[in-house]
Amino acid sequence: MxxxxxxxxxxxxxxxxxxxxxxxxxxxxxxxxxxxxxxxxxxxxxxxxxxxxxxxxxxxxxxxxxxxxxxxxxxxxxxxxxxxxxxxxxxxxxxxxxxxxxxxxxxxxSWVAGPEDRWHAVASLAGAADALPGLGERVFLTTGRLGLATFAPLTEHWFLVRSVDAPAPPMPPRMEVLLDRGPFSLESEAALLRRHRIEVLVTKDSGGRATAAKLTAAREAGLPVVVVRRPxxxxxxxxxxxxxxxxxxxxxxxx
Structure with a gap:
């Protein structure tokens, strides 16, 4: 056979x-x-x-x-x-x-920006870190735990970091870690942005539906979004x- x-x-x-x-x-x-x-x-x-x-x-x-x-x-x-x-x-x-x-x-x-989205597309995590000054000081960072070292020098910003597993140093000095795994609802994402008084969202263009609700929540809240383009x-x-x-x-x- x-x-x-x-x-x-x-x-x-x-x-x-x-x-x-x-x-x-x-x-x-x-x-x-x-x-x-x-x-x-x-x-x-x-x-x-x-x-x-x-x-x-x-x-x-x-x-x-x-x-x-x-x-x-x-x-x-x-x-x-x-x-x-x-x-x-x-x-x-x-x-x-x-x-x-x-x-x-x-x-x-890939995700596609709508007419009401305030997206800032960058090529890398380093580009995302460079884009943050002037966009907001309270940052919802959803790029995963492995790239946090890139944001460690940003001492003037506060970060809410969401990842599946706990991150390890080096990390930003002012941050809170939220261990969670999608999918996430629009209601929970909107509540999270309000609760933590988020001013800017940073994400990778991962695509898919499981984590897309944060983009809608940011749009409805009028927040800028820094989007790292995928390779x-x-x-x-x-x-x-x-x-x-x-x-x-x-x-x-x-x-």
């Missing part, structure tokens, strides 16, 4: 979990008979695990990933990592080329925006 094609999904995102669930359930009109392995980086202490086979931890760079895919006879690679997890995306592109495995990136659509996917890597597009691509890639 021929073994089912092996699909490796990189990422602990909502989209990665939805994709794994869809492929494991195999209930579409044109089912794909596949073996699914989901790989999580292990940066979150208590991740939400997808269904199916799961491995946690790094591969040891692109060479390690290529070696693992050859050993495990991976037939297709899906990069469903966070839009800002840039290193793993380039490692995936390099490894896929080395191992001759077809690669697709699954990326939720591009590696050159030549095709992109899907939803699970259905991934399934169509897989039918061509692995038959």
């Amino acid at each position: 021929t073994a089912a094609p092996h699909v490796l999904i990189l990422g602990g995102t909502t989209e990665a979990r939805l994709l794994a669930a869809a492929l494991v359930a195999n209930t579409s009109d044109r089912p794909l008979l596949t073996r699914i392995t989901s790989s999580l980086a292990g940066r979150v202490a208590q991740p939400r695990l997808p269904v199916g086979e799961v491995r946690i931890g790094g591969f040891g760079g692109p060479d390690g990933l290529a070696r693992w895919m050859r050993e495990q006879q991976v037939d297709a690679l899906i990069d469903a990592t966070h839009p800002f997890a840039g290193t793993i995306s380039f490692n995936a592109a390099s490894a896929a080329a080395t191992a001759h495995v077809p690669l697709l990136a699954l990326r939720r659509p 591009p996917v590696p050159d030549g890597v095709p992109v899907a925006e939803d699970v259905g597009q991934v399934e169509e691509w897989l039918r061509t890639a692995i038959g």
Whole structure:
């Protein structure tokens, strides 16, 4: 009996979990008979695990990933990592080329500013820190715990930092940490902005619905929003925006 094609999904995102669930359930009109392995980086202490086979931890760079895919006879690679997890995306592109495995990136659509939004788009966290003076002193910072060092020199600002796990130094000297995980409702986000007297929101263009309510709350409150633009996917890597597009691509890639 021929073994089912092996699909490796990189990422602990909502989209990665939805994709794994869809492929494991195999209930579409044109089912794909596949073996699914989901790989999580292990940066979150208590991740939400997808269904199916799961491995946690790094591969040891692109060479390690290529070696693992050859050993495990991976037939297709899906990069469903966070839009800002840039290193793993380039490692995936390099490894896929080395191992001759077809690669697709699954990326939720970017957020788009409306006519009433007061967005300030920047290219990096450093750009976000540079943009804050003059926009407000009480900052709702939702860029994750790993980039707080960039904001540490801003001694005149107060930060409300929201992350899944507790951050570690260096951090801004004036801050409060809110440990929480989305999705968040518009009502709760609006109440949070009022309660902490937030004057400016800083976020990454992560896209998706789970954390988009903060943008609506900021718009309704008339607050400026500093948005860090997402990095591009590696050159030549095709992109899907939803699970259905991934399934169509897989039918061509692995038959």
